[in-house]
């Protein structure tokens with residue numbers, strides 16, 4: 001059951017790329033990658049001034065379009081609210097990405113992301129971001145908001161890291177601080193937890209998240225082999 005009987009049209013569509021359908025198919029794919037297992041992680045999509053948000057604490061790979069919450073971006077009111085669920089605890093973090101121009105934000109609990117946050121802390125200290133260069137796949141990441149094109153092979157990818165909190169929503173302030181401090185970043189790592197990755201649209205958020213996860217896995221493997229992430233000059 002959902003509140004607002006006039007709201008049902010917001011989630012019913014034959015279009016597989018309608019946000020209510022797309023969040024479900026994306027999360028089913030992300031589950032296979034180990035990004036959203038055990039109810040952790042999730043995805044949210046902005047379409048014009050509507051935000052599509054998954055329920056909290058559910059198996060993200062089994063969600064149906066009728067499970068989706070729909071929030072008005074301007075008023076933050078829920079236009080559709082399934083009464084049996086609460087909205088994802090990640091909602092204020094997704095919202096922070098939407099206020100910075102994102103069309104989609106993905107939160108994963110990827111083990112590569114978690115391991116990299118631990119390696120950076122041990123090797124470079126708790127204030128250090130993750131940095132890597134001269135890896136072809138960094139060309140899959142944009143240079144920064146308002147900047148043209150993607151990173152070049154000889155440039156450096158920098159992803160800030162914030163400390164985890166007892167509750168997901170309490171990460172909001174430090175996530176926003178990291179977004180301000182690193183305005184070019186399209187991702188923020190959360191120590192011992194995972195990563196938030198966003199993009200201008202769903203396609204970009206997904207491919208950027210894939211590129212970053214590839215790079216984080218590579219970084220863990222490079223570290224095991226004693227290889228540096230940034231070439232010393």
Ligand SMILES: CSCCC(=O)C(=O)COP(=O)(O)O
Pocket residue numbers: 038039040041042055056057058087088089090107168
């Ligand atoms: C075992 S998952 C703990 C909560 C979490 O970190 C997360 O990403 C999922 O939050 P949601 O409220 O969307 O279920």
Ligand SMILES: [Zn+2]
Pocket residue numbers: 040041107108109168193194
């Ligand atoms: Zn999480």
